[in-house]
Amino acid sequence: MSEFEDFRAGFVSVVGRPNAGKSTLLNAMVGTKIAITADQPETTRRVIRGIVQLEAGQLIVVDTPGLHRPRTLLGERLNDMVGEALSDVDAVALCMPADEPTGPGDRFLLDLVKKTGAPILAVITKMDKVTKDALAERIIEISQMHEFAEIVPVSAVAGEQVGLLASLLLERMPLSPPLYPRDSVTDETEEDRIAELIREAALVGVREELPHSIAVVVDEMEERPRREGEPVLAIHASLYVERESQKGIIIGRGGARLKRVGRSSRESIEAMLGRQVYLNLFVKVAKDWQRDPKLLGRLGF
Ligand SMILES: Nc1nc2c(ncn2[C@@H]2O[C@H](COP(=O)(O)OP(=O)(O)OP(=O)(O)O)[C@@H](O)[C@H]2O)c(=O)[nH]1
Numbered sequence: 494m495s496e497f498e499d500f501r502a503g504f505v506s507v508v509g510r511p512n513a514g515k516s517t518l519l520n521a522m523v524g525t526k527i528a529i530t531a532d533q534p535e536t537t538r539r540v541i542r543g544i545v546q547l548e549a550g551q552l553i554v555v556d557t558p559g560l561h562r563p564r565t566l567l568g569e570r571l572n573d574m575v576g577e578a579l580s581d582v583d584a585v586a587l588c589m590p591a592d593e594p595t596g597p598g599d600r601f602l603l604d605l606v607k608k609t610g611a612p613i614l615a616v617i618t619k620m621d622k623v624t625k626d627a628l629a630e631r632i633i634e635i636s637q638m639h640e641f642a643e644i645v646p647v648s649a650v651a652g653e654q655v656g657l658l659a660s661l662l663l664e665r666m667p668l669s670p671p672l673y674p675r676d677s678v679t680d681e682t683e684e685d686r687i688a689e690l691i692r693e694a695a696l697v698g699v700r701e702e703l704p705h706s707i708a709v710v711v712d713e714m715e716e717r718p719r720r721e722g723e724p725v726l727a728i729h730a731s732l733y734v735e736r737e738s739q740k741g742i743i744i745g746r747g748g749a750r751l752k753r754v755g756r757s758s759r760e761s762i763e764a765m766l767g768r769q770v771y772l773n774l775f776v777k778v779a780k781d782w783q784r785d786p787k788l789l790g791r792l793g794f
Pocket residue numbers: 509510511512513514515516517518529530531532533534535536537557558559618619620621622647648649650651
């Protein structure tokens with residue numbers, strides 16, 4: 494009998510309108526921080542795979558950028574990524590918040606994911622935000638939308654029913670040996686994850702169009718020997734904005750804001766890597782990068 498005879502492994506697409514709680518759910522399922530979260534909608538830019546390692550199998554979770562009407566080339570690319578993320582999945586988790594009624598965005602997404610032919614599980618996110626009665630009503634409302642494979646209320650923040658959701662998804666995965674090493678949590682590179690942590694820190698408290706103008710690239714990482722103890726990891730990263738005026742906002746009076754961003758991203762990078770790092774952040778202007786195909790490519794889109 495082979496080691497993985499009853500093992501299941503497959504791909505799950507997590508979809509939902511902006512701010513539905515997809516990234517928080519993904520992090521809770523994986524058990525570590527893979528996707529960054531923020532209060533502003535449309536924080537998620539790239540398709541991130543988180544790998545949920547379970548006793549009896551592996552869920553490769555694809556996090557999709559919130560669907561929205563494309564206004565820029567970046568917007569169009571994001572929507573293309575949603576299409577790619579949806580092809581060839583074994584199950585879809587359609588996230589809808591408990592504290593907001595069903596809207597046209599949810600129905601649009603439902604029609605889109607129906608085309609995959611994969612089982613669709615309705616996930617009612619943020620259940621901690623509503624009363625039991627309100628949740629019961631929301632379940633009824635969602636059950637009338639479509640014949641879902643399951644309707645699962647969860648709270649990623651409180652960790653409620655996240656494990657149940659994972660096992661309901663796993664039941665729908667094909668029998669397969671592990672698709673990724675048993676100890677990996679993502680297929681993102683370390684550089685990408687570091688850049689995302691810096692972007693997350695830079696997003697705190699910024700408003701209007703600025704969040705979409707920020708991109709982060711890790712330029713270089715080097716081991717720096719020290720006279721005593723372990724070497725320190727030096728990270729050089731560039732934080733791009735689209736206009737000179739935005740540079741001032743990011744840097745802040747006397748560099749105070751940039752210092753805060755540097756400190757908090759260094760702390761989260763150290764927590765992720767479990768070691769001390771030295772972070773060197775540069776703020777640069779890449780004029781209108783969201784509309785410039787060459788710059789988009791260079792910034793990793
Ligand atoms: N109370 C509560 N808040 C939650 C829960 N899950 C997510 N949130 C909050 O909802 C907001 C949006 O969460 P995200 O996970 O970034 O949402 P998203 O769907 O990935 O958003 P996009 O990147 O816009 O697609 C954040 O402020 C989260 O803290 C939950 O279970 N309970």
